[in-house]
Amino acid sequence: MYKDLLPIGSVVLLKGGNKRVMICGRIITRSGEDVIYDYAACYYPEGIVDANQMVFFQRDAIATIFFIGFQDQEELLYHEKVLDQLGELKVVDGRIVRAPSQENP
Numbered sequence: 001m002y003k004d005l006l007p008i009g010s011v012v013l014l015k016g017g018n019k020r021v022m023i024c025g026r027i028i029t030r031s032g033e034d035v036i037y038d039y040a041a042c043y044y045p046e047g048i049v050d051a052n053q054m055v056f057f058q059r060d061a062i063a064t065i066f067f068i069g070f071q072d073q074e075e076l077l078y079h080e081k082v083l084d085q086l087g088e089l090k091v092v093d094g095r096i097v098r099a100p101s102q103e104n105p
Contacts (some may be wrong), residue, residue, distance in 0.1 A: 001045055001086060001087065001088065002026075002027060002038075002083040002084070002086050003079070003084050004059070005019050005026050005027075005038060005039075005059065005079075006014065006023055006039070006059075006065070006069060006093040007023075007026075007067060007068065007069035007071050007075050007085055008023055008024060008026070008069050008070070008075075009022060009023065009024075009063075009067075009069025009070050009099070010022070010023045010065065010067060010068050010069040011023075011044050011061075011066040011067040011069075012062045012064065012066060013062075013063050013066065014057060014061050014062060014063060015061055015063040016063075017061070017063070019043055019044075020043075020044040020066060021041035021042065021043055022041055022042055022043075022044040022045075022047070023037065023039050023041050023045055023056050023069065024041060024042050024043075024048065025040035026038060026039055026040075026083070027083075027086070027096065028040045028056065028090070028096075028104070029091050029094070029096055031094065032055055032094075033091070034090075034091040034092070036090070036096055037056040037057060037058060037082070038057065038058045038059045038089060039057055039058075039059070040054050040055070040056050041054065041055045041057070042054060042055070042058075043055075045070075049054065050078060086098070087099070087105070
């Protein structure tokens with residue numbers, strides 16, 4: 001489910017947008033919401049100037065990828081050991097947790 005997420009530092013333009021954003025978080029929720037977003041981003045090139053201006057979005061909202069962020073062995077291992085293994089998630093008491101398996105015992 002989270003196998004194809006872009007790395008931190010990737011710069012994208014969102015559908016309907018006119019300003020590029022830089023991905024600075026993955027698999028994140030906003031305080032008080034029960035939605036899990038694929039990405040959190042800040043405006044590019046300004047960076048995080050005000051936390052209230054963070055942009056939260058799903059991967060299908062990306063129109064154009066301008067730059068793919070830094071990928072080294074640590075990022076590739078993080079993908080393999082964490083992101084690729086997450087499965088279904090949900091928000092409980094403001095925290096992202098694994099959803100119970102839907103498989104029958």
